[in-house]
Amino acid sequence: MKTYEIDVLVVGGGPAGLGAAIKARENGARKVLVLERDFEPGGILNQCIHNGFGLQYFSAELTGTEYAGRFIRRAGQTGVEIQTDTMVLDVKPSREVITSSAKYGLQRFQAKSIVLAMGCRERTRDAIQIYGSRPSGIFTAGTAQRFTNIEGFIPGRQVVVLGSGDIGLIMARRMKLEGCEVQGVYELLPYTNGLSRNVVQCLNDFSIPLYLQQTVTSIYGGERIAGVTTQKVDKKQNPLPGTEEYVPCDTLLLSVGLIPENELSRKAGVRIDSRTGGPLVDQNRMTTVPGIFACGNVVQVHDLADDVTVESEIAGLAAAGFAEEEPPGKKARVLVGNGLRYVVPQEIELSRNREEPLLLFMRAELPRRKVNIVISQGGMEKLKFPQPFIKPGEIIALSVTSEMLGELEIDQDIELKVEGGG
Amino acid sequence: MEEKKLICVICPVGCEVSATLEDGELKDINGYRCAQGEEYAREEFTSPSRILTATVWIKGSRVSQLPVRSNRPLPRPKLEEVMALLAREKLEVPIKEGQIIIENILGTGADIVSSRDLEK
Amino acid sequence: MKKFDVVIIGGGVVGCAIARELSRYNLKIALVEKETELGSGTSKANTGLVHSGVNVDNTTLKGRLNLQANPLFDRLTFELNIPFVRNGSLVIAQNREDRQALLRDLDEARKNGVKDVRWLSREELLGKEPAINPDSLGAIYAPSGGIICPFEYTLALGQNAHKNGVVFFLGNRVLKILQEKDRVLGVETERGRLIAPYVVNAAGVFADEFDSAVDVPGIKTRRGQYLVYDRDYPVQINNTIFPRPTEVSKGIIVTPTVHGNLMIGPNAEEVEGKDSLETTAAGINEVIKGAQKLVPDIDTSAVIRMFSGLRAVASSDFVIKSTKKPRGLVLAAGIQSPGLTAAPVIGKLVVELIEELGLGLSPKSSFQAERPSPIRVGDLDYEERAKLVEKDNNYGQVVCRCEGITRGEIRDAILAPLGAVTIDGIKRRTRAASGRCQSGFCGPRLVELLKEFASISPLEATLRGGASRILKYRSKELLFKAGEKVEDL
Incomplete structure (x- = not known):
C-alpha cells in the first residue's frame, strides 16, 4: 500500500x-x-x-x-x-x-x-420504535428520494409520511406530483419542523393534510405494508389510548430526524x-x-x-x-443556557484578533416570539440580540462583529441563553 | 365578495394576511408587516405561481432521471398538466445545466430546463 | 416425477442439519422449502446461542440433546466456517431464592458434565461483567456457552449438504404428504410430486399443516421479541447473561452477538397464527424491563432493530420420532429452544430413526465435511486487504458503509450455491443493511446488485420473497392513463 x-x-x-x-x-x-x-x-x-x-x-x-x-x-x-x-x-x-x-x-x-x-x-423506524410487522414498503424519505429522483422508481402508490421536517414535506409533494396518493403528513410535535414555505407549497398547494401531534404507532402487512395505525399524542408525546386510526397505505416514508x-x-x-x-x-x-x-x-x-x-x-x-x-491559545467554552438546544462552535479562542465577524449557530428548544438571545460572562450580561421569532426548525445564526467581541473578557467562558418572549 | 387568508412565508415570523376579493380582484388586504410580505400576499391571492421541479427519463448515463425545472414560476393550476407532458419526455446524454428541454411550456412563457450537467 | 430416497420438508437449521447428516451416505436426498431463502422462519429470528447445558433437565430429550450437542460446535464451526465464539454464559442470582436454586442447578450441571462450570461470587461476577446489576448475589458461570451467527450456521449446513449432493427445492411449498396403505410415498408440492419412501417433517411452526391424518402433534406458536443495539452502544457485556429460568422459558437474556451488537430478548407469548411476527409496545417494554434487571444501564437510545421470532411448541419437549401411521415418516417437530444448539444432534438422531425404519446406509467416500469460508473483507488487515483488492477489485468497493461490506462480498453471496435472491438474503449472508442505517444508504445499491448478479429486475426485487417487493412502479408510470403503454420508458 x-x-x-x-x-x-x-x-x-x-x-x-x-x-x-x-x-x-x-x-x-x-x-x-x-x-x-x-x-x-x-x-x-x-x-x-x-x-x-x-x-x-x-x-x-x-x-x-x-x-x-x-x-x-x-x-x-x-x-x-x-x-x-x-x-x-x-x-x-x-x-x-x-x-x-x-x-x-x-x-x-x-x-x-x-x-x-x-x-x-436518517433516523430509522427502529430508532423511533414503531411497532408492528416488518413488511417491505417502509423507507426513510431520503432513500425514497434517491429511488425517485436518481434511480427512476416510485416506491408505491398510496403514501403516508411521518415527520414534517423539510425532507418529509418535499417528498410528500414529490410523490403527489408523480401521481401518488398522499394520505397525510403526521407530526409528533405541535408544530412542523419544516420551513413555512414548504408547508404552503408542498402540502397546502396539493391539499395534503398535515396532522400535528399525531404519530404512527404500528405497522401492518405481511409482505408489503398494508396500513398503519396513527394515534394522537399528549404533551409529553405519549400516544393517547382510544385515538387509534387505521390508515391504509402501501408506502410509509419516514422523515424523523x-x-x-x-x-x-x-x-x-x-x-x-x-x-x-x-x-x-x-x-x-x-x-x-x-x-x-x-x-x-x-x-x-x-x-x-x-x-x-x-x-x-x-x-x-x-x-x-x-x-x-x-x-x-487558550479557548473559552461556549455554554448552552436556557431555551437553547445547542450552540456551534462549542469553543472560542477570544484572544486572537479577528476582522471577520464571529458566526454563532444555535437551535432553540421551543418556538417563541420577541425574544433576546443574551451572551453573558460570569453571570454578567454582555451582548444582546433581539429576535422577532425563533423556532426549533430554523437555525439561528448570530453574527458577532469584532467590535462586539471587544466587549468580552478573554479566557472567560461565555454563556448563551434565550430571554423574554412568549 | 370573498374572504381569503394565508400565512406569509417570506420570513420565519409567519404573519397572517387576510384579503377581500371581488371577481378575483383584490379589494382589501391587511395583516402584512413589510413590503415584501405585501407583494407576496397580493400575488398569492390573485395569481399564485410556482417554480416546478421534476425529473425526466434520460438514457446513456448511470442515473436514469434528469432533474429539470421551470426557469420561471408557472401558474399553480398548471403544474399537473406540465407533469403529464414531462412524463412522456425521453432524453439522451450529454445535457448541460440550463439547456432547454421544452420551450414555452403550455404557452406560459416559461421554459423547462435541465438543472444539472449530465454526461455518460 | 422425481424420485428420491428421502425428502426433507423445511429448510431451517434443523432441516439443513438433517440434510447434511444424510448426505454422508449414498442416498438421493431432496429438501423442500417454501421460502426462497434458507432459514427464513424460526432460524432467522432467535437469540443465536449455543447453550452450555446449565439449567437443563436431562430427563427430557431436549435437555439430553443440548448436553450432547454443545461440545460438537468447535469442530462443526471449524469445518463449516461459521462465526462462533464460546463467550461464556452467566446465570445470575438476583435474590437469595435464586441463589439457593442456582446452587442446586450448579450441582446438576456438574453431574451433567457441563464443562468447567462453576460459581462466581458477587465480586467475581462484577469483576467479570461490570455492567451487571450490583445487587446480584453471584452467578453460575459456564465458559462453554457460546454465540453463533444463526443465518450463516443454517446456510453453511445447507450449502455443505448441497455440495454433497442434496437437491434443494426452494420457494416451493409442500401441500401434502403422500401415502398409500399406511406407507409414505413422497410429497405433493406446489410444483409437482417428489417421490420418496422416507419423508422427514422439519417444517417448524408449519409441521402440522400437511395432512391431518398423519399422527403429528398440533403446533402452537410462541413469540419472542428482541431488540438489537448499535455496535457503538456504550453498554457492553462479553458473556451471555441469563436470569434464573422459569418453567416455560430461559427468560429475557442480555447477550452480545458474534458481530458485536448487544441484543436483548426474548419475552414469551403464545400467539395465534403462524405469521404473527409483530413487535408490540407491551412485548418490547417487557423485554427492556427484563434486561434492565440484569444490566440496569440498558435503555433504548441506540436500538437499531426490533424483531420477533416464533418458536414451534408441540409439548414441553421436542418431538423427534418415526410415526406408526404412516410408516416412513420421521418427525423433527416442536423444536423450541434449545433447537439451534441441538440441531447437529437432531440430524444424527433422524438418520438413526430412518435407518431403523429400514433404509440401508452406506457411507459415501466422496463426502466433504468442509464448507469454505466466504471472504469477509472486514476480518483482514489492511495489507491483506490491499492484496485481495489487487486480485479482485470488487472487494475494493464498499457498498454498505455501516458494516463495511463490499461489492465483492455481496456478489459472492448471490453467486454462491443456494445464493441470495432477496434483500434479506443478502443481509443475512453478508450483514450489508444490518447496521445502523438499516439499508437507508445501501438499499438502492443492493437492488442494483440483485439485478447485476441474479438478473432480478428492480421491480421484481423483494425484501423476502412473495409480495414483499421493494419498488412498485417506474418513475412517471402513475402519470400515464390506464392502458397507455409505458414499457419503453
Whole structure:
C-alpha cells in the first residue's frame, strides 16, 4: 500500500466537503483531495431536485442539483482533486487516512490537515420504535428520494409520511406530483419542523393534510405494508389510548430526524458534543484533535445548504492555514443556557484578533416570539440580540462583529441563553 | 365578495394576511408587516405561481432521471398538466445545466430546463 | 416425477442439519422449502446461542440433546466456517431464592458434565461483567456457552449438504404428504410430486399443516421479541447473561452477538397464527424491563432493530420420532429452544430413526465435511486487504458503509450455491443493511446488485420473497392513463 502526502484532505464530496476544499485551495493549500464514496461528487444535493437553495449565498433561487453544480465546476476550476467511489476506512489522530476503492485499491494518505465532511444519515423506524410487522414498503424519505429522483422508481402508490421536517414535506409533494396518493403528513410535535414555505407549497398547494401531534404507532402487512395505525399524542408525546386510526397505505416514508455521521470522527479520536451529535469545534471548526476540522451536517444538522457552505469555508480556510499557524491559545467554552438546544462552535479562542465577524449557530428548544438571545460572562450580561421569532426548525445564526467581541473578557467562558418572549 | 387568508412565508415570523376579493380582484388586504410580505400576499391571492421541479427519463448515463425545472414560476393550476407532458419526455446524454428541454411550456412563457450537467 | 430416497420438508437449521447428516451416505436426498431463502422462519429470528447445558433437565430429550450437542460446535464451526465464539454464559442470582436454586442447578450441571462450570461470587461476577446489576448475589458461570451467527450456521449446513449432493427445492411449498396403505410415498408440492419412501417433517411452526391424518402433534406458536443495539452502544457485556429460568422459558437474556451488537430478548407469548411476527409496545417494554434487571444501564437510545421470532411448541419437549401411521415418516417437530444448539444432534438422531425404519446406509467416500469460508473483507488487515483488492477489485468497493461490506462480498453471496435472491438474503449472508442505517444508504445499491448478479429486475426485487417487493412502479408510470403503454420508458 502506497502512502500519499496531501495538504488538505477532505472526507466527503457533498456541499460541505466541496466548499471546504475550494476554500482551502484558494487559500494556499497546494494539494487538496476530496474523497467521495458515491460515484459522483455532490452528496445529497444530487437527489435534491427541488428549488430553495442558494438564496443567501448566491442570491439566486437554485435547485439542489444546481447548487451542487456550481461547487463541482468551481472545484474543477480551482484544481481540487476528487476521488469518487472511494470509501474512507479509517482516520487516525495522526492524520493518516486509509481508503478503499475498486479503481485505486487500498490507499494510505498522510495529510497536513483533514476536514471531516461526512454529512448525516436518517433516523430509522427502529430508532423511533414503531411497532408492528416488518413488511417491505417502509423507507426513510431520503432513500425514497434517491429511488425517485436518481434511480427512476416510485416506491408505491398510496403514501403516508411521518415527520414534517423539510425532507418529509418535499417528498410528500414529490410523490403527489408523480401521481401518488398522499394520505397525510403526521407530526409528533405541535408544530412542523419544516420551513413555512414548504408547508404552503408542498402540502397546502396539493391539499395534503398535515396532522400535528399525531404519530404512527404500528405497522401492518405481511409482505408489503398494508396500513398503519396513527394515534394522537399528549404533551409529553405519549400516544393517547382510544385515538387509534387505521390508515391504509402501501408506502410509509419516514422523515424523523437526521443524525450526524460520526463513525470516522470517533475513530479519529475527536470529542463529540452530545447536544449536536457532532464533533466539538472551535470557531475555526477545528475539532479537539489538532489539524482535524469538521463542517456541515457532520457538525450540526443544518436547515440550509447555504449555512453549510458558510461553515465549510471557515473550516477550509483554517485547514489551509493550519500548517503555518501558531499553536492555538487558550479557548473559552461556549455554554448552552436556557431555551437553547445547542450552540456551534462549542469553543472560542477570544484572544486572537479577528476582522471577520464571529458566526454563532444555535437551535432553540421551543418556538417563541420577541425574544433576546443574551451572551453573558460570569453571570454578567454582555451582548444582546433581539429576535422577532425563533423556532426549533430554523437555525439561528448570530453574527458577532469584532467590535462586539471587544466587549468580552478573554479566557472567560461565555454563556448563551434565550430571554423574554412568549 | 370573498374572504381569503394565508400565512406569509417570506420570513420565519409567519404573519397572517387576510384579503377581500371581488371577481378575483383584490379589494382589501391587511395583516402584512413589510413590503415584501405585501407583494407576496397580493400575488398569492390573485395569481399564485410556482417554480416546478421534476425529473425526466434520460438514457446513456448511470442515473436514469434528469432533474429539470421551470426557469420561471408557472401558474399553480398548471403544474399537473406540465407533469403529464414531462412524463412522456425521453432524453439522451450529454445535457448541460440550463439547456432547454421544452420551450414555452403550455404557452406560459416559461421554459423547462435541465438543472444539472449530465454526461455518460 | 422425481424420485428420491428421502425428502426433507423445511429448510431451517434443523432441516439443513438433517440434510447434511444424510448426505454422508449414498442416498438421493431432496429438501423442500417454501421460502426462497434458507432459514427464513424460526432460524432467522432467535437469540443465536449455543447453550452450555446449565439449567437443563436431562430427563427430557431436549435437555439430553443440548448436553450432547454443545461440545460438537468447535469442530462443526471449524469445518463449516461459521462465526462462533464460546463467550461464556452467566446465570445470575438476583435474590437469595435464586441463589439457593442456582446452587442446586450448579450441582446438576456438574453431574451433567457441563464443562468447567462453576460459581462466581458477587465480586467475581462484577469483576467479570461490570455492567451487571450490583445487587446480584453471584452467578453460575459456564465458559462453554457460546454465540453463533444463526443465518450463516443454517446456510453453511445447507450449502455443505448441497455440495454433497442434496437437491434443494426452494420457494416451493409442500401441500401434502403422500401415502398409500399406511406407507409414505413422497410429497405433493406446489410444483409437482417428489417421490420418496422416507419423508422427514422439519417444517417448524408449519409441521402440522400437511395432512391431518398423519399422527403429528398440533403446533402452537410462541413469540419472542428482541431488540438489537448499535455496535457503538456504550453498554457492553462479553458473556451471555441469563436470569434464573422459569418453567416455560430461559427468560429475557442480555447477550452480545458474534458481530458485536448487544441484543436483548426474548419475552414469551403464545400467539395465534403462524405469521404473527409483530413487535408490540407491551412485548418490547417487557423485554427492556427484563434486561434492565440484569444490566440496569440498558435503555433504548441506540436500538437499531426490533424483531420477533416464533418458536414451534408441540409439548414441553421436542418431538423427534418415526410415526406408526404412516410408516416412513420421521418427525423433527416442536423444536423450541434449545433447537439451534441441538440441531447437529437432531440430524444424527433422524438418520438413526430412518435407518431403523429400514433404509440401508452406506457411507459415501466422496463426502466433504468442509464448507469454505466466504471472504469477509472486514476480518483482514489492511495489507491483506490491499492484496485481495489487487486480485479482485470488487472487494475494493464498499457498498454498505455501516458494516463495511463490499461489492465483492455481496456478489459472492448471490453467486454462491443456494445464493441470495432477496434483500434479506443478502443481509443475512453478508450483514450489508444490518447496521445502523438499516439499508437507508445501501438499499438502492443492493437492488442494483440483485439485478447485476441474479438478473432480478428492480421491480421484481423483494425484501423476502412473495409480495414483499421493494419498488412498485417506474418513475412517471402513475402519470400515464390506464392502458397507455409505458414499457419503453
